[in-house]
Amino acid sequence: MTEVLTPGYQRAAFAAGKYLRIVNWHNTPESQRGTLKRELRWYLERYHPVLPADLDRFTDTGRWALPKPGFIPVFYDSYLNNATVALPVCEELGLTAWFFPTTAILSLDPDDQEAFADAHDYTILDEEKSQPRFAMTWDDLDRIHREGHVICAHTANHAAAKDISTDAEIEREILGPIRELERLTGYRPPAFAFLYGTPPDPGTAAGAAVLASGVRYATTNTAYLRIND
Amino acid sequence: MSAQTEAAEGPAGQLAEEVAEQVATFDATPAADVPTVLAACHARLLEREGIAMVVAVDDLRPGRTMPAVDEDDRRQGLRLAGLFDHYYRGLADVGFPPQFPDEPDETGSRELIDTLVVLADQHLRARIETQVAGAEA
Numbered sequence: 001m002t003e004v005l006t007p008g009y010q011r012a013a014f015a016a017g018k019y020l021r022i023v024n025w026h027n028t029p030e031s032q033r034g035t036l037k038r039e040l041r042w043y044l045e046r047y048h049p050v051l052p053a054d055l056d057r058f059t060d061t062g063r064w065a066l067p068k069p070g071f072i073p074v075f076y077d078s079y080l081n082n083a084t085v086a087l088p089v090c091e092e093l094g095l096t097a098w099f100f101p102t103t104a105i106l107s108l109d110p111d112d113q114e115a116f117a118d119a120h121d122y123t124i125l126d127e128e129k130s131q132p133r134f135a136m137t138w139d140d141l142d143r144i145h146r147e148g149h150v151i152c153a154h155t156a157n158h159a160a161a162k163d164i165s166t167d168a169e170i171e172r173e174i175l176g177p178i179r180e181l182e183r184l185t186g187y188r189p190p191a192f193a194f195l196y197g198t199p200p201d202p203g204t205a206a207g208a209a210v211l212a213s214g215v216r217y218a219t220t221n222t223a224y225l226r227i228n229d
Numbered sequence: 230m231s232a233q234t235e236a237a238e239g240p241a242g243q244l245a246e247e248v249a250e251q252v253a254t255f256d257a258t259p260a261a262d263v264p265t266v267l268a269a270c271h272a273r274l275l276e277r278e279g280i281a282m283v284v285a286v287d288d289l290r291p292g293r294t295m296p297a298v299d300e301d302d303r304r305q306g307l308r309l310a311g312l313f314d315h316y317y318r319g320l321a322d323v324g325f326p327p328q329f330p331d332e333p334d335e336t337g338s339r340e341l342i343d344t345l346v347v348l349a350d351q352h353l354r355a356r357i358e359t360q361v362a363g364a365e366a
Contacts, residue, residue, distance in 0.1 A: 001289070005338040010345070011313050013285035017298035017306030021353055024280045032277055035357065039279055042355040046254075059288045062296035069305075073279075123276045160335065196335040221342050223285040226293075 001207065004199045004223055013223070017062075020055075020224055021047060021071040027079050028086040029125055037089045040073060047071035049096050052150060052190040055217065059226040073097040076154060076193075077122060078105050080133060083140035091147060099144055100154035100193055100219070103177040105135040120158040121195060138184070145185050152191040153177050153215065161194040164206035174209045190216050197221030253356050255308045263319025264326060266347050271328035281354040282345055283309065312352060317344045 003009045013019060023043065028036055050070035058064050073090070075082045078101040090097050108116055110133035117124050117134065124134050145151050155164075155173040164173045174192070181189045192215040194200075199220045200207035210218060211227050218225040251257045260266045288295040298306070317340075320326075325340045336342055 004285075004287075005341060007313075007317055007341055007344070010285055010341060011310050011317075013287060014283075014306050014313055015310035016295075017302035017304075018286045018295055019306060019309060020284050020286050021349075022282050022284060023353075023355075024282065025278075026275075027277045029277060036279070038357040039355040042357050055286070058286065059295055062298040062302075064302070125277060198337060218289075220284075221282075221336055222338060222345060223287060226286075226288040226290055226295075228290065 001199050001201050001203075004220065004225065010222060020050070021069065022074055022224075023071065024074045024076060025082075025086065026076050027123060027125055027128075028075065028081045028089075029127055030081065030085055031127055033085050033089060036086065037093070040089060040093055040095055043071055043073065044093060044095060049073065051096060052216065055190075055224065055226075074100060076100045077158065078102050078135050078141070079122075080131070080136045080140070081128070083136040083144060087144055087147065087149075090149070096149055098150040098152055098191070099141070100152045100191075101136070101141055101181075102154050102156060102158045103180055104156040105158075106138045106141060108135065122158065142184060151181055151185050151189060152193070152219070153181055153189040154193050155195065158195050160196050161198045161201070161204065161206045164194075164209075165204070167205075170205060170209045174206065174213060178213055178215060188214050188216075191219045191224070192217070193219040199223070199225065200227070253352060253354055255305055255312060255352050257352055259312055259315045260319075260347070260351050263316055263347060264323050266350060267320065267326075267343055268328065270346050270350050279355070280346075281349040283349050283353060284345070309348075309352075312348050313344065316347045316351075320344060320347070 046068065048066040048068040048070050050072045054064065054066060054070060064070055073095065075086050075097055082099065105113065105116060113133055113135050114124060128134050141151065156177045157173060159173040164170060178189055178192070192210050192213065197220045200210035200218045202208050202211055214228050216226060216228050218227050320340065320343055325343065
């Protein structure tokens with residue numbers, strides 16, 4: 001799995017036509033609503049949103065079967081502004097996006113969110129510091145799901161693979177979030193991402209747990225890796 | 230019809246349209262000053278902006294390998310690999326300068342990611358600033 005992070009691996013995949021365009025967002029504040037809309041429209045004019053079934057077809061057959069080159073718009077980390085800004089923009093454009101929520105913060109008391117953000121690598125934007133809360137809730141995520149967007153797993157506490165080793169940590173950061181998201185959506189999350197986007201190393205407990213989780217794709221900083229049927 | 234419009238509809242205008250069509254595509258001319266592009270990427274407010282990336286796709290299921298892609302995708306892939314070589318070499322030539330030297334690399338692949346960031350910035354990232362000012366938000 002470590003070869004995934006080498007230039008030679010990346011180049012060989014590209015040269016073989018095995019690549020994917022993605023655009024990752026984290027915060028999508030109200031002040032950026034217009035920019036987000038124009039950017040997404042720009043991408044939509046040139047690229048076609050990829051769904052998990054499209055990626056399955058590509059990894060199974062080598063064929064995209066899309067009307068235009070594919071791309072995935074991705075929103076990370078359960079920011080409330082993903083639900084209040086990105087979601088309606090996507091709806092307006094008729095665009096299906098992928099969301100990677102961290103699950104612990106979805107049920108966290110708003111009074112505790114700032115301290116949690118400081119401890120877990122979230123960014124609260126200055127323009128949102130007066131808000132009662134900065135994270136979405138399970139109800140918000142349910143709305144995103146019911147609008148047809150793709151819900152993927154990104155640990156409970158925005159955790160890095162290197163910080164997950166015990167059985168309790170694996171349950172809390174990998175298996176528990178996958179199970180909770182499956183309960184919400186009715187389907188196993190199609191993809192899983194660690195903080196920092198590292199690949200699941202089968203030689204580690206955390207990596208082995210992701211590989212055995214039934215999730216179909218390991219999402220990394222440099223690749224989308226099919227790991228299960 | 231103004232002279233300006235006539236010029237825009239002539240050969241020069243056609244060339245300009247073709248160049249505009251290539252902006253932020255794999256067919257765009259690679260940036261020459263790669264370290265400057267990287268510095269510009271890192272100066273952007275990535276916590277609130279879309280981060281364009283071109284990533285690999287692979288099948289790591291036991292006993293499986295991805296089948297070959299069709300000819301068009303393969304051709305585009307070769308072009309992409311050439312761009313990757315260009316940007317990797319452009320950063321390697323200056324020793325992959327760390328943009329945030331005080332921060333530890335948590336990814337284990339900083340050089341590779343920096344290469345992809347520059348590549349995607351030049352050949353994928355939306356260019357909405359070229360739109361007419363005052364266009365609908």
